Amino acid sequence: MTRPALPDWLDPLPDAARMRATDAWAIDELGIPGVDLMDRAGAALASVVERVAPQGTIAVVCGKGNNGGDGYVLARLLREQGRDVRVLVTAPVAELRGDAAHHSALLPGPGPVPFAAAGLHGVTLVVDAILGTGVTGEPRGAARYAIDAIVESGVPVVACDVPSGVDASTGEAAGVAIRAVATATFHAAKPGLWINPGKERSGVLAVCDIGIPAGAPTEPADVGLLTERVLDGLPGRGAASTKFTSGHVLVAGGSRGLTGAPCLAALGAMRGGAGYVTACVPGSLEEVVAIALMEAMTVPLPDHGGALVADGAALVAERAARRGGALVLGPGLGTAAASRTFARGLAAVADVPLVLDADGLGAHAGRVADLAARTAPTVLTPHAGELARLLDTSSERVQAARLEHAHTAAEHAHAVVVLKGDDTLVADPDGRVAISQGGAPALATAGTGDVLAGLVGALLAQGVEPFRAACAAVELHARAGRLAAEQHGPDGVVAGDVAAALGRARLRDGDRGAGR
Ligand SMILES: NC(=O)C1=CN([C@@H]2O[C@H](COP(=O)(O)OP(=O)(O)OC[C@H]3O[C@@H](n4cnc5c(N)ncnc54)[C@H](O)[C@@H]3O)[C@@H](O)[C@H]2O)[C@@H](O)CC1
Numbered sequence: 052m053t054r055p056a057l058p059d060w061l062d063p064l065p066d067a068a069r070m071r072a073t074d075a076w077a078i079d080e081l082g083i084p085g086v087d088l089m090d091r092a093g094a095a096l097a098s099v100v101e102r103v104a105p106q107g108t109i110a111v112v113c114g115k116g117n118n119g120g121d122g123y124v125l126a127r128l129l130r131e132q133g134r135d136v137r138v139l140v141t142a143p144v145a146e147l148r149g150d151a152a153h154h155s156a157l158l159p160g161p162g163p164v165p166f167a168a169a170g171l172h173g174v175t176l177v178v179d180a181i182l183g184t185g186v187t188g189e190p191r192g193a194a195r196y197a198i199d200a201i202v203e204s205g206v207p208v209v210a211c212d213v214p215s216g217v218d219a220s221t222g223e224a225a226g227v228a229i230r231a232v233a234t235a236t237f238h239a240a241k242p243g244l245w246i247n248p249g250k251e252r253s254g255v256l257a258v259c260d261i262g263i264p265a266g267a268p269t270e271p272a273d274v275g276l277l278t279e280r281v282l283d284g285l286p287g288r289g290a291a292s293t294k295f296t297s298g299h300v301l302v303a304g305g306s307r308g309l310t311g312a313p314c315l316a317a318l319g320a321m322r323g324g325a326g327y328v329t330a331c332v333p334g335s336l337e338e339v340v341a342i343a344l345m346e347a348m349t350v351p352l353p354d355h356g357g358a359l360v361a362d363g364a365a366l367v368a369e370r371a372a373r374r375g376g377a378l379v380l381g382p383g384l385g386t387a388a389a390s391r392t393f394a395r396g397l398a399a400v401a402d403v404p405l406v407l408d409a410d411g412l413g414a415h416a417g418r419v420a421d422l423a424a425r426t427a428p429t430v431l432t433p434h435a436g437e438l439a440r441l442l443d444t445s446s447e448r449v450q451a452a453r454l455e456h457a458h459t460a461a462e463h464a465h466a467v468v469v470l471k472g473d474d475t476l477v478a479d480p481d482g483r484v485a486i487s488q489g490g491a492p493a494l495a496t497a498g499t500g501d502v503l504a505g506l507v508g509a510l511l512a513q514g515v516e517p518f519r520a521a522c523a524a525v526e527l528h529a530r531a532g533r534l535a536a537e538q539h540g541p542d543g544v545v546a547g548d549v550a551a552a553l554g555r556a557r558l559r560d561g562d563r564g565a566g567r
Pocket residue numbers: 074075078085088089092114115116117118119120121150181182183184185186187188189190191192194195211212213237261
């Protein structure tokens with residue numbers, strides 16, 4: 052399959068290979084001297100260091116590649132300003148090559164000394180210029196020793212380009228890794244600075260221009276940072292709209308003790324703009340749901356002790372065939388064997404776009420490839436634990452390699468996968484990935500996932516293509532989380548508040564109070 056270019060609402064994040072190709076293009080094709088790029092990288096790093104530590108002794112720890120070269124430039128600039136700077140190295144200066152060797156020779160004052168933990172005593176800040184985008188595998192040898200000692204020292208760290216030990220392309224940190232208070236990264240942010248564990252190890256991110264123009268003829272990035280531009284031109288209600296043209300969402304789920312989840316998914320769909328919403332729930336619990344949902348219709352399905360059973364699948368599929376729209380399957384479904392059979396049966400036959408969430412995902416544990424047989428689009432909305440069960444692995448493994456697991460699930464299920472977290476990833480089966488900027492801690496409360504699933508359903512029902520629907524939903528959900536936090540305080544937000552804020556989250560600055 053050929054992968055389409057990233058849409059313009061994603062800011063491209065070049066991985067290490069693309070960044071190397073970009074540097075090479077700037078140097079070899081545009082004729083920008085590599086030593087000048089390094090000069091500008093060092094200067095940009097210096098401005099971050101000055102902000103973080105305006106005074107005190109700085110230890111600059113340099114590796115033997117160009118990342119270390121940036122460190123030598125920084126050390127020179129700081130010493131020229133009269134700062135007290137120690138240069139500690141993980142490789143002898145004689146081993147340096149090219150631009151890094153050039154800049155090491157320009158260092159004024161005391162020469163570099165081999166790294167030792169004692170060299171960190173009394174310093175205010177450590178600058179990590181050990182490993183950058185040229186790293187392969189886990190840190191080894193002297194680099195590993197230095198990273199360990201820096202982490203152990205507890206001294207605040209500013210990272211040069213990427214925290215050493217973090218993979219710039221994936222955010223994985225397989226061995227030891229620096230935890231920085233800030234990272235100065237050059238030309239563009241890298242995926243690994245936005246994906247955990249790399250994201251939380253990068254601290255505050257400064258993306259620094261080092262004079263490489265846009266337009267490098269590298270293979271286009273396949274990972275991008277989600278921006279609010281994804282909301283531009285989303286379908287909305289107009290003068291000619293009716294409840295039928297605004298999209299129909301079916302929600303199927305619920306069980307005894309879990310009636311709130313399908314209600315919140317229905318609310319997410321309604322507040323997400325769906326014209327009408329039908330909640331298909333266990334018959335014995337229908338009244339509870341009907342009381343909670345004033346604007347939605349309810350459909351009773353056969354149940355056993357408040358849990359859905361296999362027979363209900365045909366009823367929901369038939370309704371989907373008649374009414375169209377999108378189906379949100381799983382919120383509050385529970386884990387009864389019959390309910391799982393219901394979910395698998397319904398996912399297999401429903402010929403409308405499907406959002407599979409919560410226990411609907413659990414029903415497909417270890418069977419993710421079954422979903423590839425569906426003809427209509429599928430969006431999965433797992434957190435790490437749910438994705439682990441889908442792929443028959445552990446939550447720890449998913450968290451350690453989030454990008455890889457999101458890719459794998461998307462590929463195997465032939466579905467868009469929304470791997471939730473502060474760094475929510477949206478992976479398309481064609482290989483493209485969007486990363487949310489996060490920053491909505493208020494969403495860390497029960498039921499917000501149900502709201503998100505309903506919202507994705509609403510956008511799919513409005514005809515938005517699945518990758519964009521998932522991305523726009525993630526963006527709206529985060530914005531709604533922030534709006535709800537403004538109103539209720541971040542610790543007082545409940546999922547219903549997030550749903551209630553979705554309409555306002557759609558408004559852009561230019562829209563507020565505009566027009567007739
Ligand atoms: N001209 C350029 O290419 C520019 C590069 N820049 C800097 O250069 C960096 C990339 O430089 P390089 O490609 O030289 O690579 P790095 O400096 O990231 O590291 C490569 C060095 O580390 C060693 N190494 C690799 N994997 C290791 C591991 N697992 N454990 C221990 N040592 C390991 C290698 O032997 C090599 O000497 C960027 O991150 C950026 O900071 C900037 O100066 C801007 C311009």
